[in-house]
Amino acid sequence: MPKLIAILERDPARIEIMEAWLNDRFYMYEYSFLKHPSEIYEIVNKRASDLLALCLGCESHDDSGIQPTSVLELISRFLLSQSARFPIIVHSDGNHPLKSVDVHLVQGGWYFVEVEAPQGTDWIGNDWYPALKTALRETARLEDAVH
Amino acid sequence: MFGSPKKPLDRRPYPQSTDSRPLGIGEQVGRFVYVVDLQDTIHVAPDAPHAHPRVLGLAQEALHAGEIAINQPGHVVEITNLSGTFQFSDRGSLCCVATHLRRIGFVVNEVVWYPPNGSTGPIRLQCP
Numbered sequence: 394m395p396k397l398i399a400i401l402e403r404d405p406a407r408i409e410i411m412e413a414w415l416n417d418r419f420y421m422y423e424y425s426f427l428k429h430p431s432e433i434y435e436i437v438n439k440r441a442s443d444l445l446a447l448c449l450g451c452e453s454h455d456d457s458g459i460q461p462t463s464v465l466e467l468i469s470r471f472l473l474s475q476s477a478r479f480p481i482i483v484h485s486d487g488n489h490p491l492k493s494v495d496v497h498l499v500q501g502g503w504y505f506v507e508v509e510a511p512q513g514t515d516w517i518g519n520d521w522y523p524a525l526k527t528a529l530r531e532t533a534r535l536e537d538a539v540h
Numbered sequence: 541m542f543g544s545p546k547k548p549l550d551r552r553p554y555p556q557s558t559d560s561r562p563l564g565i566g567e568q569v570g571r572f573v574y575v576v577d578l579q580d581t582i583h584v585a586p587d588a589p590h591a592h593p594r595v596l597g598l599a600q601e602a603l604h605a606g607e608i609a610i611n612q613p614g615h616v617v618e619i620t621n622l623s624g625t626f627q628f629s630d631r632g633s634l635c636c637v638a639t640h641l642r643r644i645g646f647v648v649n650e651v652v653w654y655p656p657n658g659s660t661g662p663i664r665l666q667c668p
Contacts, residue, residue, distance in 0.1 A: 395658030413589040417624040418607070421658035445661050518588065523571065523609075529662050530618060530652050538635045538651075538665045 396445035398424040398525075399436050402484075403450070410517045418522075430464045434471060441477035446528060448521075450510070451485030465494045473501045480528035484510040484521055504532050542603035543630045545578055548593050550625055556597030560585040565645040569610050573623065574637070576603040582640055584608060592625035602626055604633045608641075616641055618650045620662070629656035635667035 398419060402408055408426055415424050422445055427433060437444065451465065465483065472481070481498060487509055498505040506528055508520045563574065563582040571587040575595040580603065585595045592605050605626035611617040619641070621634050628634070631653050638648045651665040 396661060417589040417592075418622040419654075420624040420627065421654060421656055423658070526618075526620075526622075530650060530664065533652065533662045533664045535664045535666060538631050538653075538667045 394443060395421060395423045397436075397440055397443045398422055398446050398448065399427055399433070399444060400424065400448040401427045401430060401433060401450050402448070403428050406514055407450075407517060410514045411521070414518065414522045418526075430468060433468055437472070437475060437477070441475060444477065444479045446480045446482060446525060448482045448484065448525065451483055469494045469498050472503065473497060478502060478504075478532075480504040480506070480525075480532050482506050482508060482521070482524050482528055484508045484516075486510055504528055542576065542580070542633045542636050543628075545601040545603050546626055546628065547601050548599055548625045549627065550590075550593050551599045552593065553598045554594045557585045557591070557594040560595045560597070563608075563641075563644065565614055567610055567613075569612060571607065571609050573605070574608045574619075575605045575623075575626070576637060576640075578603060580640065582637065582644075590625065592623045604628050604630075604637055606634070606637070610646075614646055616646045616648045618652055619648065620652045620654060622654055627656065631665060635665060638667045 481503055495505055506524050508524045510516050560583055563584045572584040573587055573591045574582050574584045576582050577596055583595050585591055605623040606621040609618045619637055621628050634653050638651045641648050651667050652662045653665050654662045
């Protein structure tokens with residue numbers, strides 16, 4: 394079964410660009426766009442061992458008025474209770490300090506990186522895709538070329 | 541030695557990109573897609589989705605393809621086999637690209653191979 398890249402993102406314009414990169418480069422992996430933070434719990438519970446990376450849009454909070462950082466705090470607490478480990482890439486407009494989330498996850502042994510997501514979609518190709526790839530490389534195992 | 545050449549999966553005869561050029565040691569810092577032609581020359585173009593078909597153009601066959609990142613002059617931080625257009629899967633051919641880059645004069649830091657069936661994450665290859 395192919396590994397899975399899960400992305401919490403609801404903006405159709407962003408999803409379109411992210412899909413263009415994923416389809417062209419990570420064609421060997423499955424990907425799934427999550428619309429609501431609650432879907433993270435479901436996907437981690439069901440497919441933790443298949444997860445290659447989890448990408449979280451900091452602005453992608455639910456409609457209940459909960460602050461994005463609060464959602465991330467909850468997600469990080471949930472992730473810290475898990476045994477599986479996969480890179481976490483957060484894209485954020487920078488208006489919500491993520492320091493505590495960052496520290497907790499890194500201390501818990503997680504690879505965590507934040508990407509600045511300003512207006513527009515240029516940051517997806519310029520920053521998000523490279524950050525995702527770097528995260529995968531940094532957490533990849535080393536093998537001889539002849540296998 | 542590279543493996544067998546492959547045609548791009550997208551067979552439309554795109555013209556060659558005006559940004560495509562053979563890779564030399566003086567190449568600027570940046571992220572590129574690369575395609576190795578049948579004469580073993582590595583061609584690069586700026587990184588963008590679905591850029592590979594236009595590196596050689598005209599649906600020409602290639603010996604390998606992927607991404608290359610140069611983080612300082614003469615220094616390749618990473619090469620991969622990531623190309624949805626060509627989908628090369630041979631580890632040895634990816635190491636051939638690293639060998640060619642070293643012959644040109646580049647320092648190559650990481651050779652990262654992505655398995656074609658997606659059953660595992662990427663693997664950092666120790667090329668001979």
